[in-house]
Amino acid sequence: MCANHVNVDLTLPSDLGEARVLQARIEEALLANTYNEHDVFAIKLAVEEALVNAIKHGNQLDPDKNVNVSYQVTCERFDIKIADEGPGFDPEEVPDPTLEENIERFCGRGLLLIRGFMTDVKYHGRGNVVTMSKVRGEGPPAEES
Amino acid sequence: MASQPPRRRRLEVEEIGDIAVVNFVDKKILDEQNIQMIGDDLNKLVDELGRRKVLLNFQNVDFMSSAALGKLIALHRKLQAVQGKLILCKIAKDILDVFKITKLDKLLKIVPDEQAGLQSF
Numbered sequence: 597m598c599a600n601h602v603n604v605d606l607t608l609p610s611d612l613g614e615a616r617v618l619q620a621r622i623e624e625a626l627l628a629n630t631y632n633e634h635d636v637f638a639i640k641l642a643v644e645e646a647l648v649n650a651i652k653h654g655n656q657l658d659p660d661k662n663v664n665v666s667y668q669v670t671c672e673r674f675d676i677k678i679a680d681e682g683p684g685f686d687p688e689e690v691p692d693p694t695l696e697e698n699i700e701r702f703c704g705r706g707l708l709l710i711r712g713f714m715t716d717v718k719y720h721g722r723g724n725v726v727t728m729s730k731v732r733g734e735g736p737p738a739e740e741s
Numbered sequence: 742m743a744s745q746p747p748r749r750r751r752l753e754v755e756e757i758g759d760i761a762v763v764n765f766v767d768k769k770i771l772d773e774q775n776i777q778m779i780g781d782d783l784n785k786l787v788d789e790l791g792r793r794k795v796l797l798n799f800q801n802v803d804f805m806s807s808a809a810l811g812k813l814i815a816l817h818r819k820l821q822a823v824q825g826k827l828i829l830c831k832i833a834k835d836i837l838d839v840f841k842i843t844k845l846d847k848l849l850k851i852v853p854d855e856q857a858g859l860q861s862f
Contacts, residue, residue, distance in 0.1 A: 641806060693843060700814055700818065
């Protein structure tokens, strides 16, 4: 049974603890719409990575800055928009962490994971706004040989 | 200022011969402070306890973000520097996808279970 559609707009402070509370709410909404554990994992991971990027790298944990979030859960898909108040960034400029010269770097894999687990990811404006979606039941990330 | 209570252990370590088999206490490896403590405890295994063969068992872990990956890479490098070895086992399918997408499954040795891990050193 899947008929618990959710449509939420909210403003979060630049606080990772608040981000975790939001993630729990999103997980609840996904489970209420009978999303399977792989979809839930994928969405939770992408939301975690995007919120950490927005709060830590975008807003620099500045308590005077907020993160605006809107998300929808339907039977077919999950959509979310996350906007921080930071200077933004150019996603094309982020070094590819899978290259041999970068593979041992300690950080810089969040964006790669978001793209790997979600169906569609787009950055907007100066790079401080991201929209992501996940089509329900879409297979796991393609395995490379 | 009141003294801080002793912090909760993040890892359970079992010695099997000369191999340190490490289980994670947390189901979610997520919070930055937690990850820092896990990293510190892993470093201690090598730096203070002199372990050279470390088998990380992920059977308790059901969620992990990219923030934890840096600690695993740091441990891998630390062990390599002393001719040691790091092996990971019992990783749930979704978390294994994290390693595959980031191609860290090529850098780190990952085996299905603890038995295979113990035999791979």
